[in-house]
Amino acid sequence: MNDFSPSDLKTILHSKRANMYYLEYCRVMQKDGRVLYLTESLSSKGNENQYFNIPIANSTVLLLGNGTSITQAAMRMLAQAGVLVGFSGGGGTPLHMACEVEWFTPQSEYRPTEYLHSWMQFWFDDNKRLAAAKQFQQARIAYLHTVWQKDRDLKGEGFDFNSAQIQTALDTFHTRTDAANKQSDLLLTEAQLTKVLYKYAANNTNAQGFTRQHQPDTNSTSKANDFLNHGNYLAYGLAASCLWVLGIPHGFAVMHGKTRRGALVFDVADLIKDAVVLPWAFVCAKENATEQEFRQQVLQAFTDHKSLDFMFDTVKQVALQTNTKEHIEANQL
Structure with a gap:
């Protein structure tokens, strides 16, 4: 699958996006041009990895709670899509890590002035x-x-x-x-x-x-x-x-x-x-x-x-x- 371009990921206005996500005990990564989160689950065969897609083009905010990690490639795609990311404690509070005071904000030189x-x-x-x-x-x-x-x-x-x-x-x-x-x-x-x-x-x-x-x-x-x-x-x-x-x-x-x-x-x-x-x-x-x-x-x-x-x-x-x-x-x- 080909990677999306930044313009493809910004076709949905932020004011019309539907999703905010809070994730915990998982790993956020990029795979095949998508941003996914990976969790482990127990089964009869032992621990199994499960992948879930994050629809970044239709998302506004991603809060990462306890037990989470994120790859550089995933952060790059989230930034391209204009998704704000914050690291928090359990349940979304308190906010632990910040850039621009509250959030890791996508870096773009093409916002309105x-x-x-x-x-x-x-x-x-x-x-x-x-x-x-x-x-x-x-x-x-x-x-x-x-x-x-x-x-x-x-x-x-x-x-x-x-x-x-x-x-x-x-x-x-x-x-x-x-x-x-x-x-x-x-x-x-x-x-x-x-x-x-x-x-x-x-x-x-x-x-x-x-x-x-x-x-x-x-x-x-x-x-x-x-x-x-x-x-x-x-x-x-x-x-x-x-x-x-x-x-x-x-x-x-x-x-x-x-x-x-x-x-x-x-x-x-x-x-x-x-x-x-x-x-x-x-x-x-x-x-x-x-x-x-x-x-x-x-x-x-x-x-x-x-x-x-x-x-x-x-x-x-x-x-x-x-x-x-x-x-x-x-x-x-």
């Missing part, structure tokens, strides 16, 4: 950067509304966007967001809303005494926390892929950038975390799902609700519109 140029036009201005941060926050709530209104399964679990508790919290959120004069005000408002959402989800799923723990804990007894951490890393993968395709460095954040060099990844991931990762983490914990079942559920929700499309649309809109005079004047009123 227009979004970076537009981003730089507003990023060094405090008022414009604050306006961009507010636009991110507004988009985040709009997506929460869209997903919770559309998803019948979440509705069946009691996640009602129009509930009095949610609407009261959003009224406060919008008032404080509009009045914010600096990023720290927005971060505090964001944290207060997220706390309400945690409480709402915990009550819906009977997660008694839930307390958020952001650091992965091998001795954790809270599946909701474990699933939140796991799902957030999946969202970070999509965000990193979005920013790589658009050519915007991770350090030019609009919200979290004071202490984290890769903070724009967190800004973009926040667009979808509350709407998708948060509710399914609690629902899957209630159902005592496995990590794999939770991961499959979240990845399917990302696809159903076009999460990566939404990231691309929002980042492009902020990049190309935030630096306009009309936009800044509207956010200063």
Whole structure:
């Protein structure tokens, strides 16, 4: 079989790709022009090697967990296809090895520059950067509304966007967001809303005494926390892929950038975390799902609700519109 050329591997837009993969206890390699992963299984004849194909042209992110290795030839093909690769602990958290802060990113000199140029036009201005941060926050709530209104399964679990508790919290959120004069005000408002959402989800799923723990804990007894951490890393993968395709460095954040060099990844991931990762983490914990079942559920929700499309649309809109005079004047009123 002949090797594919890089152009053949990029025929599917990243925003339309369907797959993120987490692999563990296997070896990733190139064979006959394809990227495969090799596992060992026990049979009556002893250990047998099994090969499974990775459809790299239709993939966005590859997370390599415990007991994995990868060949140089496989990395070359993944880079040609524009797939981001990260090394992580068990279950996808924490991320251990990084290049470009969060991920091993494909090296390409042919990505667009227009979004970076537009981003730089507003990023060094405090008022414009604050306006961009507010636009991110507004988009985040709009997506929460869209997903919770559309998803019948979440509705069946009691996640009602129009509930009095949610609407009261959003009224406060919008008032404080509009009045914010600096990023720290927005971060505090964001944290207060997220706390309400945690409480709402915990009550819906009977997660008694839930307390958020952001650091992965091998001795954790809270599946909701474990699933939140796991799902957030999946969202970070999509965000990193979005920013790589658009050519915007991770350090030019609009919200979290004071202490984290890769903070724009967190800004973009926040667009979808509350709407998708948060509710399914609690629902899957209630159902005592496995990590794999939770991961499959979240990845399917990302696809159903076009999460990566939404990231691309929002980042492009902020990049190309935030630096306009009309936009800044509207956010200063």
